[in-house]
Amino acid sequence: MIKNYFQTKLTIKYLYSVLNSQKALNSLMFQLAEVEEGESGGGENLFDKAINYVKDPALKKMIEIHKLDEERHAKELKSLIRGDYYYDLEDRKDLSYLYLIEKRFFESLTNIRNDIDLLKFFSILKVLEERAIENYQLYLRTGFKKKDFIYLFQNIIKDEKKHLRFCDKVISSISSVNLSKKERIYLSYKEMEEEIFYQITIGMMQFHVDKNIFPNKSERLFWQLIKFSLSQGNFKKYSNIA
Numbered sequence: 001m002i003k004n005y006f007q008t009k010l011t012i013k014y015l016y017s018v019l020n021s022q023k024a025l026n027s028l029m030f031q032l033a034e035v036e037e038g039e040s041g042g043g044e045n046l047f048d049k050a051i052n053y054v055k056d057p058a059l060k061k062m063i064e065i066h067k068l069d070e071e072r073h074a075k076e077l078k079s080l081i082r083g084d085y086y087y088d089l090e091d092r093k094d095l096s097y098l099y100l101i102e103k104r105f106f107e108s109l110t111n112i113r114n115d116i117d118l119l120k121f122f123s124i125l126k127v128l129e130e131r132a133i134e135n136y137q138l139y140l141r142t143g144f145k146k147k148d149f150i151y152l153f154q155n156i157i158k159d160e161k162k163h164l165r166f167c168d169k170v171i172s173s174i175s176s177v178n179l180s181k182k183e184r185i186y187l188s189y190k191e192m193e194e195e196i197f198y199q200i201t202i203g204m205m206q207f208h209v210d211k212n213i214f215p216n217k218s219e220r221l222f223w224q225l226i227k228f229s230l231s232q233g234n235f236k237k238y239s240n241i242a
């Protein structure tokens with residue numbers, strides 16, 4: 001509990017620096033937009049396949065709205081990028097959330113042909129929605145002042161909460177799979193996502209220390225110490241970080 005409290009505080013402090021460095025902020029917006037665009041499963045548009053697969057018109061409509069919202073989020077996040085400078089992370093696949101999610105979750109799920117595929121897709125989306133809500137809420141908690149970002153993050157949170165309800169509706173509409181199996185599938189994705197997220201967060205912290213995004217000497221020293229501590233294997237399991 002206490003450890004979590006400090007980890008959350010530390011994460012908020014770190015994010016405050018990220019959000020206040022234009023270069024780091026641009027990179028973050030790129031990454032977030034990439035995730036919003038890629039949620040449908042990298043090229044294979046699983047949203048479209050889910051729309052074709054489900055029979056109920058109300059469910060079809062919900063999935064269509066969900067897809068359009070994610071595409072809009074990507075555009076809105078990109079519209080907040082200022083200038084053309086950002087950290088190029090192209091050669092750092094280990095720091096790409098989308099790349100790792102696609103590899104772990106979507107490589108074996110490229111079509112929706114039965115109820116299990118549909119259940120898997122919406123369980124993955126549910127996990128991603130939960131992460132998005134937690135993440136955007138943390139950005140807001142930093143006390144960061146840029147109004148256009150705050151406004152967008154608040155609106156995205158509202159949409160992601162709606163998407164979470166949509167996911168639950170699709171999942172509960174699948175009557176051919178029992179509750180405990182549904183729970184097992186969801187939890188296995190949840191666990192994998194937490195691991196990926198932990199890896200990326202630690203990696204990004206180190207990346208930002210190396211890139212010196214922190215404004216003054218004492219800040220840099222502080223983050224050097226954190227980096228050292230991380231490299232010693234401390235903070236093993238974050239549960240509440242961005």
Ligand SMILES: [Fe+2]
Pocket residue numbers: 036069070073132156160
């Ligand atoms: Fe979204």
Ligand SMILES: [Fe+2]
Pocket residue numbers: 070129132159160163
């Ligand atoms: Fe969403």
